Amino acid sequence: MRHDEQVRVIKELCAHLDGDTNVDAGGLRQNPTITYTDPTQANREWNEWFRGMPQLLGLSGDLPEAGSFLTNNDYGTPILATRGEDGGFRAFVNSCRHRGTILETDSHGTKRRFTCPFHAWSYDTAGTLVGMPKAAHFGQVEMECLGLRELPAEERHGLLFVHPQPDGEIDLDWLLGEWFNDEFPTWRFDELKLLTSDEYAIKCNWKLAMDTFGETYHFNALHSNTLALNFHGNVQTYDEDGHLHRMVLCKRAIDQVRQLPEEEWDVTVAGLPVYWLFPNIILMPFEVGVFLVRAIPTPGDPGHHVSKVDFYIRPEAVESNVLGIEVPDFEALATQIARSFGEIIRDEDYAMSASQQRSADTGALDQIVFGRNEPALHHYHNTYRSMLGQELLPLLDKITADR
Numbered sequence: 401m402r403h404d405e406q407v408r409v410i411k412e413l414c415a416h417l418d419g420d421t422n423v424d425a426g427g428l429r430q431n432p433t434i435t436y437t438d439p440t441q442a443n444r445e446w447n448e449w450f451r452g453m454p455q456l457l458g459l460s461g462d463l464p465e466a467g468s469f470l471t472n473n474d475y476g477t478p479i480l481a482t483r484g485e486d487g488g489f490r491a492f493v494n495s496c497r498h499r500g501t502i503l504e505t506d507s508h509g510t511k512r513r514f515t516c517p518f519h520a521w522s523y524d525t526a527g528t529l530v531g532m533p534k535a536a537h538f539g540q541v542e543m544e545c546l547g548l549r550e551l552p553a554e555e556r557h558g559l560l561f562v563h564p565q566p567d568g569e570i571d572l573d574w575l576l577g578e579w580f581n582d583e584f585p586t587w588r589f590d591e592l593k594l595l596t597s598d599e600y601a602i603k604c605n606w607k608l609a610m611d612t613f614g615e616t617y618h619f620n621a622l623h624s625n626t627l628a629l630n631f632h633g634n635v636q637t638y639d640e641d642g643h644l645h646r647m648v649l650c651k652r653a654i655d656q657v658r659q660l661p662e663e664e665w666d667v668t669v670a671g672l673p674v675y676w677l678f679p680n681i682i683l684m685p686f687e688v689g690v691f692l693v694r695a696i697p698t699p700g701d702p703g704h705h706v707s708k709v710d711f712y713i714r715p716e717a718v719e720s721n722v723l724g725i726e727v728p729d730f731e732a733l734a735t736q737i738a739r740s741f742g743e744i745i746r747d748e749d750y751a752m753s754a755s756q757q758r759s760a761d762t763g764a765l766d767q768i769v770f771g772r773n774e775p776a777l778h779h780y781h782n783t784y785r786s787m788l789g790q791e792l793l794p795l796l797d798k799i800t801a802d803r
C-alpha cells in the first residue's frame with residue numbers, strides 16, 4: 401500500500417476511534433440462510449467458481465527454486481505445479497499419460513524427474529515424457545505426444561494461479577482488478593517464504609468461513625481474551641471496487657503510531673489490512689509476512705469445508721528482527737505466533753461458523769441480518785449473488801416487524 405494511502409487509512413481509523421464511529425454500509429441487509437445449505441447452489445458454485453475459474457495455489461515462495469514442486473487436490477483436478485529449470489512456473493494434470501495413475505503423491509518437494517510408481521514412466525519439470533522403461537517392448541510412441549497435460553498457470557505479484565481445466569482461461573486483470581494489480585506489488589509477496597501451514601476441516605459452508613473475516617464487530621465479544629487485547633474491536637476501514645474489497649482492522653498500537661510524524665506511519669503497525677479475492681481467498685499482510693486463508697468447499701456437502709491457513713514470512717524480518725523484540729530464535733517465535741493466530745480462527749471464529757451452520761441446517765431462520773458496520777458481508781454476498789445471476793440483497797433502512 402502506498403504511503404499516502406496508508407496515511408489516509410490510519411487517519412480514518414483515528415477518526416472512528418475519536419468519534420466512536422465505524423464504517424457504515426448505509427443500511428442493513430438480510431441474507432437468506434439457504435445460501436449456506438442449498439445443494440443446487442453449492443453445485444453451481446463448485447462448477448462455476450472452483451472448477452471453472454483460476455485458483456490461488458500459493459505464493460511464489462512455495463516453489464522457491466528450480467525443480468521445486470507442489471501438488472494440489474482441492475479443486476477436483478489433481479494438480480502438479482513446478483518451477484522449471486528456466487525458473488518458469490507451470491502446472492499439469494498430475495496423472496501419468498500411460499494409464500492415468502497419480503504421478504506425484506508428495507505435497508511438495510524438489511525433483512528433476514517425476515517417476516510414475518506403476519511402470520516408471522518419467523517426466524521432467526516441463527512435463528515432457530523423458531523416460532519409458534522397455535520402450536521397444538511397449539510399442540511405438542512419439543514421446544512428445546505423451547507429455548503431462550498442461551494446465552493454464554500464471555505467476556503474478558508473487559501469487560501462483562492455476563486453472564483446473566486444461567482449456568480454462570486465466571484473467572488476472574479481471575480477478576485482481578486495476579486496484580489490486582496496482583497495490584499488490586507494494587507488499588512484495590514474491591519475497592516471502594512459507595513458515596507454517598495448517599488445515600482445518602469444519603462443519604460449515606465455506607461462505608460462513610469467509611463471513612467471519614468480514615467484520616470486527618465481533619472482536620470484543622468473541623475474542624475478548626485473544627485478538628481484542630491487540631485490536632480495537634468494531635473499528636475498521638472498508639473500501640470496495642467492483643468485486644474487490646479491502647478492510648483495514650485497527651490495532652491498539654495505533655495509539656502510539658499517531659504520536660509519530662506522518663512520514664513514519666506504517667499501516668501494518670497501526671492496523672491489519674485484509675484483502676478479499678473472489679471467491680474464497682483472504683490475504684492479510686502484516687509487519688513480518690502475510691497470512692493466506694483459503695476456504696475450500698467440500699463438493700456435494702454444502703455444510704462442510706476445509707480451511708487452509710498458511711503463514712509466509714519475510715526472510716529479512718528474521719535477520720533484522722523488525723518487531724524489535726530481543727529473542728534468540730525469531731523464527732520459532734513467529735511460528736508460535738502464526739500457529740496461535742490459526743488456532744484463534746479455528747477455536748473461536750470457526751466455532752461460530754459451525755454453530756451458524758447447525759442453525760441454518762434446521763431451516764428455523766430463513767434470514768440473517770448484516771449490520772451497517774459489516775459492509776464486507778453485504779459485499780461478499782451481493783457479489784456471490786450477482787455472479788450467480790440472483791437478485792441482489794436490498795439495502796434496508798431498518799429491520800421491521802413485517803420482515
Ligand code: FES
Pocket residue numbers: 496497498499500501516517518519520521
Ligand atoms: S501408469 Fe504411469 S507408468 Fe504406467
Ligand SMILES: [Fe+2]
Pocket residue numbers: 612618622623749
Ligand atoms: Fe474473528
